[in-house]
Amino acid sequence: MTRLTRDDIISSAGRRFATYGYHGTSMRDLGDDLGILGSSIYAHVGGKQELLIAVVDRGAAFFAESAQLAKRDGSGALDTLQRLIAGHIDVVLDHRSEARTYLAEVPFLDDADRRSILDARDAYEDVFVGVIEEGIDGGSIGAHNDARLSAIYVLSILNAIDRWYDESGRLTREELATDMYTFVCTGLCRGPR
Amino acid sequence: MTRLTRDDIISSAGRRFATYGYHGTSMRDLGDDLGILGSSIYAHVGGKQELLIAVVDRGAAFFAESAQLAKRDGSGALDTLQRLIAGHIDVVLDHRSEARTYLAEVPFLDDADRRSILDARDAYEDVFVGVIEEGIDGGSIGAHNDARLSAIYVLSILNAIDRWYDESGRLTREELATDMYTFVCTGLCRGPR
DNA sequence: CTATAACAAACGAACGTTTGTTTAGAGTGA
């Protein structure tokens, strides 16, 4: 019988929250997953809300890290955008529980915590906006686009992935990233590239 | 003090579910909103789950109706697609509670009810897929596109609207529909039309 | 018209269960 760490509990909670939602999960459910009593969780964590914050914070950190990487390594607006898309897909699929909880359960935080998460989300969105503005200025992106709206569209597509994508299906993660990037760049009506 | 009807209760429940989620809503909450006791709701409805089904069914019906309208009135693939987009926006904004609950709370239905709702959702998605295939065959949409994936992308953008769009903001609903249609058709990289 | 029966809507109290959380104590490794 190995003892449990705080991280074990946060991971397990993330999985539950992602599947059943925050309100659909009880401390006893979490305990069952871990093989301990629900009350034993209080040896590691202050309470249920604190668990949600921890999971959501993890999710936010993954996205922030991915954005920094794309900005650092990208050469030019479109290349950075492509990296942002691929990185976002990686986060959603590699850290599905945290990402899903981060995307879905923020409304159930109280004001202060929600504010800080929404700020993080805005900062992440701003990276997309910045790259698109850069592309418009440089001519690689059409000037008719509204950078803010376009960023929202791209993020909408990205955030929806975990609701339908099946990693064991016909489409690899790389193919998905390529297809999405093509769609975002050229839309439906014309040929690729 | 006017008496309440079953429809009043479903509408009110929809609003609560949309804001606090199914599990975040108690029968007493619903009663408070309506100015009656939680227990009094059982004079109108069999139980809490039945309320959720009623709300979600309404949402599904709105989307199905919108799709039928677009198919009937649309002339050509791109025109139909434009109508589908505008119609979806109208449903999301005119019936925000039902739409949001329909999109978010389906996992909390039990198997039979969830199955029927997912079928409805698939049928709605198929309308988008069909229109895109029609456009590919007719040449108005590039043959490089995967119809199913493209439909998912478009629906992802549409379904996210209610999470960010503010009707009292700078952007009218019609401008949003136009901008979205342009983005979907031409993407970021080229000029409009 | 009026008396009465029927009805739906709402109340208020209680049910059994589950919730998040607290407390006291036992077991264990450093």
Added chain:
DNA sequence: TCACTCTAAACAAACGTTCGTTTGTTATAG
């Protein structure tokens, strides 16, 4: 010994739901 992890039992509050009863309206028969 000490800190940490977990059990076991208990707590008050909130949960969905049921119950018998009261209320106001509507329909009907005299």
